Amino acid sequence: MNKIIINIFSAANTSIRNIQIIRQRHFWKNMDCELLQPPCEVQGMVELKREKFAKAIQIPRLWVREEKAQKVLPVVKKLLLKMEKLKPVKPCTLNEVDGREILLHPTPVKQWEDLPCNELEQHEVNKENFAFTQIQLTYDNWRADEILKAVLPKDEEGLTSYSRIGHIVHLNLRDHLLPYKNLIGLVLLDKVANCKTVVNKASTIDNTYRNFQLELLCGEPIYQVETKENGVFFEFDFSKVYWNPRLSTEHERIVQMLKPGDVLYDVFAGVGPFSVPAAKKKCTVLANDLNPESFRWLQHNLKRNKCQQMAQSFNKDGRDFILQDIKQDLAKRWQQSKEDENYKIHITMNLPAMSVEFLSAFRGLFERECHEKTINFEQDNLNYPLVHVYSFAKGTNTKELVLQLVEDNLKMPLKDNLEGIYFVRNVAPNKDMYRVSFHLNKEIVTQPIVVQPEEEFENHLKRKTEGEQEDMTNVSQI
Ligand SMILES: C[S@@+](CC[C@H](N)C(=O)[O-])C[C@H]1O[C@@H](n2cnc3c(N)ncnc32)[C@H](O)[C@@H]1O
Numbered sequence: 001m002n003k004i005i006i007n008i009f010s011a012a013n014t015s016i017r018n019i020q021i022i023r024q025r026h027f028w029k030n031m032d033c034e035l036l037q038p039p040c041e042v043q044g045m046v047e048l049k050r051e052k053f054a055k056a057i058q059i060p061r062l063w064v065r066e067e068k069a070q071k072v073l074p075v076v077k078k079l080l081l082k083m084e085k086l087k088p089v090k091p092c093t094l095n096e097v098d099g100r101e102i103l104l105h106p107t108p109v110k111q112w113e114d115l116p117c118n119e120l121e122q123h124e125v126n127k128e129n130f131a132f133t134q135i136q137l138t139y140d141n142w143r144a145d146e147i148l149k150a151v152l153p154k155d156e157e158g159l160t161s162y163s164r165i166g167h168i169v170h171l172n173l174r175d176h177l178l179p180y181k182n183l184i185g186l187v188l189l190d191k192v193a194n195c196k197t198v199v200n201k202a203s204t205i206d207n208t209y210r211n212f213q214l215e216l217l218c219g220e221p222i223y224q225v226e227t228k229e230n231g232v233f234f235e236f237d238f239s240k241v242y243w244n245p246r247l248s249t250e251h252e253r254i255v256q257m258l259k260p261g262d263v264l265y266d267v268f269a270g271v272g273p274f275s276v277p278a279a280k281k282k283c284t285v286l287a288n289d290l291n292p293e294s295f296r297w298l299q300h301n302l303k304r305n306k307c308q309q310m311a312q313s314f315n316k317d318g319r320d321f322i323l324q325d326i327k328q329d330l331a332k333r334w335q336q337s338k339e340d341e342n343y344k345i346h347i348t349m350n351l352p353a354m355s356v357e358f359l360s361a362f363r364g365l366f367e368r369e370c371h372e373k374t375i376n377f378e379q380d381n382l383n384y385p386l387v388h389v390y391s392f393a394k395g396t397n398t399k400e401l402v403l404q405l406v407e408d409n410l411k412m413p414l415k416d417n418l419e420g421i422y423f424v425r426n427v428a429p430n431k432d433m434y435r436v437s438f439h440l441n442k443e444i445v446t447q448p449i450v451v452q453p454e455e456e457f458e459n460h461l462k463r464k465t466e467g468e469q470e471d472m473t474n475v476s477q478i
Contacts, residue, residue, distance in 0.1 A: 028107040030083060031146055035106050038142055038150035045151050048183045053139040053147070060104040061133045062115075063092060068123050069100045075119045081105045085140045101133065144191035152180060159184060163245050165238055166225030167196040171217070185217030196220050199238075214239050229273055230255060232280060233304055236271045236297040243271065247350075250424050250435070251277070254348060254388060258283050261343045263333075265326045265385070267318045267358065268351040271297040279307035286329060288314040288321040318351070322361040331366070334375045334382060345385035347440075352390040352433050356409040359389060362440055363410065364448025377442050384440045386419060394431045399423070402434040411449045417441045 030036040039055050059081060064072045073089065080088040081103040092101035108114060112130040120126070139147070145159075152158045156176050163170040169188050173181055185198040197219040214223070223239040230252045236243060251273040258264060260282035266275045271294050275287035279302060289295050295315035302308040314321055326347070333345070349355040369375040376382075393401040399421050407413050419437040427433050 028105050031149060033105075033107045036081075036083070036137075038137075038147065040150075042147075042150050044153070046179055046183060048186045050139040053137070053142070055137045056134055057106075057137060058132045059106055059135050060109045061131060062102040062104065062120075062125065062129050063094050063099055063131070064102065064123075064125055064129060066091075066098045066100065068125065071123045072120065072125055073102070075116055075123070076102060076104065079104050079109055079115070083137070083141045084143055086135075103133075103135070139190075144187050147187050147191070148184060151183065152177065162188065164192070164195075165243060165245060166227045167194055168223065168225055168238055169195050169198045170201065170214075170238075171198065172201040181217055185219070189219050197222055230277055232273075232277045232301075234271055234273070234276070234297075234301050235304060236301075237293065240293040241271050241291060241297055242294065243273075246425060247273065253422075254346070255281065257344075258346065259344070263329075263343060263345040263385075265321075265329070265345070265347045267321055267326075267347065267349045268355065269298055269313075269348075270294050270350075272301045274348045274350070275311060275313075276301045276305050276307065279310035280305050282310060285311035286314065286321075286325055287311055288316060288318065288325070290315070290317055318349070318358050319361045322358065323365070327365055330385070331369065331375065337379070337382060339381060341381070341383060343383070345383055347385045347387045349387065349389040352392050355389050356391050356405045359387075359406065359409045360411070360449060362387075362444050363412070364446065366445045367448050370442075370446040377446060382442075384417075384445075386437055386439055388435050388437045390424065390433060390435050392427060392431055392433055398432045399434065402436055406436045406438070410444065412444060412447075414438050417444075 035057050038053050042052050045052065062072070062076065069089075082088060082105075086103070088103040090101050092099055104115075112127045115130070117126075120129075142150070148159050153176065157174065159171070159173070159177060169192055171181075171184065171188075173184070177184065181200055185200075188198050189195055198217045199214040200217050202213040202215040223237050224235070225238050226233060226235045227243075227245075228234070229245070229248050234243070254274055255277045258278050258281055262278075262283045264275060264278045264283050264285045264287075266272075266278075266285065266287040269275045269287035269289045270291075271289075272287060275285045275298065279285045287298055289298060292315055295313060299308070299313050302311050302313070312325075314325055316324075330345070349358060351358075366375060366377075370377050389406060391402045391405050393399075393405070395401070403414065403418075403421055414436075417439040419439065422435045422437070424433040424435055
């Protein structure tokens with residue numbers, strides 16, 4: 001089953017140019033036609049009463065003899081009334097003659113003259129074949145977005161999107177929509193194909209393992225899902241690990257950079273959206289996550305995709321992973337480094353609220369080896385990893401801000417070794433997620449951060465206050 005992010009009011013995201021194209025092609029939006037909207041009494045409904053959506057309306061129709069139907073249908077195809085669970089063409093016997101009733105859209109067709117009359121008359125279909133007929137609309141005839149548009153307050157932003165993770169629909173409802181949460185859940189459960197569970201993000205992600213705190217809105221409390229991202233299968237318990245389908249494009253960007261034979265060190269691997277496709281691509285992978293549940297599913301997903309022989313997985317703090325496992329693997333590679341080596345080494349660090357703080361672990365990582373000359377840092381072709389570190393930034397000049405954050409934490413400016421700063425996604429109004437990609441270099445890995453005694457004392461105080469604040473508020477974001 002696929003994960004998807006659905007913009008349920010897709011027209012809201014359609015550019016003006018696209019709307020014009022749609023108009024030229026003669027597609028009429030049902031919700032622009034009052035007659036085809038749900039009854040106005042449903043506006044503001046908090047408890048879902050499906051029967052309140054029943055509505056009888058008069059619709060233009062053509063009746064044609066059975067033997068003429070095949071010729072006539074293409075002539076009026078663009079004018080058909082299209083709604084959920086409604087067949088616009090139905091068998092219909094009139095005056096004991098077998099024929100078809102063709103329902104037409106009431107926006108473009110108000111009278112016989114609105115039809116391509118000349119063409120129709122060539123098929124012996126004329127004004128007598130045209131009339132208005134009554135049809136009964138029900139809750140079943142509208143899509144989820146149409147139902148919600150009719151119900152939710154008109155003066156505030158409606159439900160614009162939701163995420164799909166296997167059978168789970170995941171919402172992040174704004175405060176003004178909370179009174180409608182049960183109704184929204186039921187409508188989605190009714191209307192989204194294969195949906196069995198609807199959950200709402202209960203609060204900001206405020207725990208170490210970054211998994212969403214979920215509130216079950218309706219359906220079964222089953223959180224074990226199977227989903228597919230970029231052609232790779234993932235299984236996990238959505239209530240216990242971090243998974244965000246909105247990152248699938250970014251995962252794909254990184255995986256596309258990798259070639260068979262490359263190396264990936266994934267510091268905050270989660271259930272493996274970078275590591276599993278990389279291992280599948282025959283890269284050597286060292287993947288780590290602190291959350292024992294993520295670690296378990298990471299191992300499972302490597303096996304599930306038959307690539308566990310390419311990967312080693314670790315369940316420890318990211319700093320220890322850098323200081324111990326990345327260091328050991330890199331040291332081995334650098335000691336055995338050959339002239340014609342052409343694989344690349346990548347390091348992914350996706351814990352955007354905090355990843356930058358782990359960068360200091362690279363400073364002086366090989367100070368001793370440099371000093372003792374067990375690794376030759378004078379050689380030109382040393383294979384320095386390309387680090388992809390993710391960070392959030394708020395306000396304006398966000399791109400400059402993330403670079404500043406990286407440099408502040410590395411305590412070193414990025415110069416030629418800066419590969420690029422890339423916008424990943426907008427996380428909240430005024431808050432963006434970025435990737436800063438840069439190469440480690442000799443200065444970074446051989447020169448430790450020198451902390452002045454006063455600065456050390458200040459940092460100690462700062463860490464202490466920050467720690468206390470975090471304990472008190474316990475709030476941070478993804
Ligand atoms: C934002 S998620 C990213 C997961 C995955 N790489 C992705 O792109 O979807 C961050 C991950 O870091 C893990 N994590 C949090 N703190 C950590 C730490 N100190 N050391 C290692 N992993 C940590 C969490 O359990 C979570 O799986």
